[in-house]
Amino acid sequence: MHDRRRSRRRGRRGGGHAASAPRSLAGDAWQDLRSSPLFVISAVIIVVLIAMAVVPGLFTSRDPQDCDLALSRQAPSAGAWFGYDLQGCDLYTRTVYGARASILVGVLTTVGVAVVGSVVGMLAGYHGGRLDAVLSRVTDMFFAVPMLLGAIIVLATFPSTVDTPAWQTIGKVVLALGLLGWTTVARLMRSTVIQVKQADFVNAARGLGAGSRRILLRHVVPNAMAPVIVYATIVLGVFVVLEATLSFLGIGLQAPVISWGIAISEARTYVRQSPHMLLFPSVFLSATVLAFIMLGDAVRDAFDPKLR
Amino acid sequence: MGRYVVQRLGQMVPVVIGTTFLIYALVWALPGDPFAGKCGDRPCPENYVQRMTAAYNLDDPLPVQYVKYMGSLLTGDFGQTFTGASVADELLSRYPTTLKLTLLAIAVEVVVGIAAGVLAGIRRGGFLDNLVLVSTLVLVSVPVFVTGLLAQATFGVRLGWFPVTFDGTFFSLVLPAVVLGSLSLAFVARLTRANLVENLRADYVRTAIAKGLPRQRVVGVHTLRNSLIPVVTFVGADLGGLLGGAVVVEGIFNIPGVGDMIFRGINAHEGGTVTAAVTVLVLVFLIVNLLVDLLYAVLDPRIRHA
Numbered sequence: 001m002h003d004r005r006r007s008r009r010r011g012r013r014g015g016g017h018a019a020s021a022p023r024s025l026a027g028d029a030w031q032d033l034r035s036s037p038l039f040v041i042s043a044v045i046i047v048v049l050i051a052m053a054v055v056p057g058l059f060t061s062r063d064p065q066d067c068d069l070a071l072s073r074q075a076p077s078a079g080a081w082f083g084y085d086l087q088g089c090d091l092y093t094r095t096v097y098g099a100r101a102s103i104l105v106g107v108l109t110t111v112g113v114a115v116v117g118s119v120v121g122m123l124a125g126y127h128g129g130r131l132d133a134v135l136s137r138v139t140d141m142f143f144a145v146p147m148l149l150g151a152i153i154v155l156a157t158f159p160s161t162v163d164t165p166a167w168q169t170i171g172k173v174v175l176a177l178g179l180l181g182w183t184t185v186a187r188l189m190r191s192t193v194i195q196v197k198q199a200d201f202v203n204a205a206r207g208l209g210a211g212s213r214r215i216l217l218r219h220v221v222p223n224a225m226a227p228v229i230v231y232a233t234i235v236l237g238v239f240v241v242l243e244a245t246l247s248f249l250g251i252g253l254q255a256p257v258i259s260w261g262i263a264i265s266e267a268r269t270y271v272r273q274s275p276h277m278l279l280f281p282s283v284f285l286s287a288t289v290l291a292f293i294m295l296g297d298a299v300r301d302a303f304d305p306k307l308r
Numbered sequence: 309m310g311r312y313v314v315q316r317l318g319q320m321v322p323v324v325i326g327t328t329f330l331i332y333a334l335v336w337a338l339p340g341d342p343f344a345g346k347c348g349d350r351p352c353p354e355n356y357v358q359r360m361t362a363a364y365n366l367d368d369p370l371p372v373q374y375v376k377y378m379g380s381l382l383t384g385d386f387g388q389t390f391t392g393a394s395v396a397d398e399l400l401s402r403y404p405t406t407l408k409l410t411l412l413a414i415a416v417e418v419v420v421g422i423a424a425g426v427l428a429g430i431r432r433g434g435f436l437d438n439l440v441l442v443s444t445l446v447l448v449s450v451p452v453f454v455t456g457l458l459a460q461a462t463f464g465v466r467l468g469w470f471p472v473t474f475d476g477t478f479f480s481l482v483l484p485a486v487v488l489g490s491l492s493l494a495f496v497a498r499l500t501r502a503n504l505v506e507n508l509r510a511d512y513v514r515t516a517i518a519k520g521l522p523r524q525r526v527v528g529v530h531t532l533r534n535s536l537i538p539v540v541t542f543v544g545a546d547l548g549g550l551l552g553g554a555v556v557v558e559g560i561f562n563i564p565g566v567g568d569m570i571f572r573g574i575n576a577h578e579g580g581t582v583t584a585a586v587t588v589l590v591l592v593f594l595i596v597n598l599l600v601d602l603l604y605a606v607l608d609p610r611i612r613h614a
Contacts, residue, residue: 137322137323137326138326140323140326141323141326141327141330142327142330144323144324144327144590144593144594144597145327145330145331145548145590146548146549146551146552146589146590146593147548147552148549148552148553148555149548149551149552149555149586149589149590149593150331150590152552152555152570152574152582152586153331153334153335153582153583153586153587154334156573156574156582156583156586157334157335157583237449241451244451244453245451245452245453245556248451248453248556249555249556249559249571249574250574250575251574264453264454264457265453267457268457268560271457271460271461271465272461272465275461278454278457278458278461282450282454282457282458285451285454286446286449286450286451286454287449289448289449289450289451290445290446290449293445293448293449294445
């Protein structure tokens with residue numbers, strides 16, 4: 001199905017745009033993305049989620065800390081669409097405010113992982129030799145630890161309590177996930193850099209007297225970024241799941257921080273009596289992950305030169 | 309073959325050493341109080357601190373500590389729980405359950421995943437194909453702990469088809485195994501489908517069809533075999549994810565395995581027990597990956613003769 005659509009577009013491109021200037025890979029990808037329904041749907045969900053994370057006040061006028069124990073676990077009603085949680089807080093408000101922690105952990109970890117992984121991969125790929133050997137073995141070491149298990153070890157060693165400031169609690173989760181998450185980016189970056197650095201335009205730049213720094217920043221990096229961007233989009237959803245899982249286990253985010261994982265873990269004991277407590281945070285969490293997976297799929301299709 | 313095995317072992321040893329060192333350094337040697345959060349909600353009692361300082365040689369320099377620690381790991385001493393019970397004994401009594409659960413989950417993911425992938429792949433773009441694509445997308449985006457809670461509430465509590473929690477029988481492991489395998493199942497189905505679709509276009513498949521072979525044989529023998537190589541790779545590499553998932557699933561279904569030990573350790577804030585048990589899981593993962601690599605040499609003649 002995909003291929004058919006693609007070849008039609010390629011035909012159009014070959015004909016209609018033959019005279020216009022050639023687009024860059026990113027420009028081409030953007031053209032592809034705009035017409036992909038997968039991208040449009042996921043982008044809309046993500047924009048809404050980001051708005052929720054940045055200004056939750058847009059979506060609810062209530063205060064998430066404003067709870068009344070007398071309302072504990074009340075079912076959804078006209079006044080409270082999602083019902084109330086164990087502490088008698090409005091579940092809709094709590095769910096809206098929960099977006100912030102998930103998005104924050106997802107974005108921060110992804111950015112950190114992309115930067116660290118890219119730098120390591122670039123150094124290893126560009127310089128080669130002994131530096132490459134050392135960096136690659138270090139990458140192997142970190143790669144060998146399964147991410148959830150590794151994060152449990154880190155967070156069990158540096159536990160957060162109710163008194164830990166929110167930014168520290170979130171920071172620990174980001175560090176725990178990032179510590180083991182950068183390896184794939186490093187491997188991706190290393191292999192693309194090795195390919196790109198043998199390209200003719202890199203040799204030409206070197207022949208014209210460009211220094212290592214200029215070659216790396218102006219020629220190698222822009223051409224090696226595509227796979228990293230694709231991977232980063234997909235892995236953002238993975239980090240959101242891992243954060244929620246850690247919070248569910250009771251080792252990730254902690255009480256003063258509002259998080260879907262914590263809400264679901266609280267709902268555990270009351271699944272039969274108050275299914276709404278499980279349902280709404282789960283739906284939001286799954287929709288977030290789904291949106292990032294779909295976005296990743298769309299971005300990969302757009303950036304993958306093999307499909308062109 | 310022999311040379312390949314030696315080579316693989318040679319590559320693996322530094323990684324195992326490095327990885328265990330990494331974990332050890334994380335747990336006992338990072339700046340700050342190594343006893344923070346290892347004893348529940350209180351600060352560690354003096355005698356626990358002394359016992360652990362002695363057990364982990366915390367007064368020695370880090371490399372010495374690590375060597376002594378590896379020595380005790382190799383002799384089967386995995387440390388002690390907060391109450392002083394041996395982690396090794398606890399693990400020994402728990403691992404058969406986790407092993408059964410994980411193997412059952414792998415069986416589910418392989419059988420159902422490949423079947424779904426083949427059904428989707430042989431009629432590309434058809435109803436089944438779209439059904440599989442959409443349902444795997446949903447499976448991938450719902451986290452395991454949500455699937456677990458939902459499955460438990462629906463099939464266990466409401467419909468009563470399965471036991472709600474583990475009761476010692478094999479049957480009570482079925483629902484947890486399906487939950488545990490569900491995420492990987494989706495990946496296996498998608499991988500199988502993608503490879504099958506790709507391989508069905510190959511020249512040798514056209515030849516097979518032209519020879520007049522029945523479709524079943526073309527798909528089942530000629531194409532599927534080649535399409536399954538990446539699937540095998542995935543299943544091996546995915547074990548780490550399954551072991552992590554086991555922590556969640558065993559916690560939800562109250563299955564007394566290694567994952568449950570970690571789950572309880574986390575809830576009791578017993579960092580020592582948690583890290584000891586997780587370290588063992590990571591080691592198991594490393595060893596299994598090595599075995600899978602060696603298995604390739606047996607399965608794939610290109611590697612054997614390299």
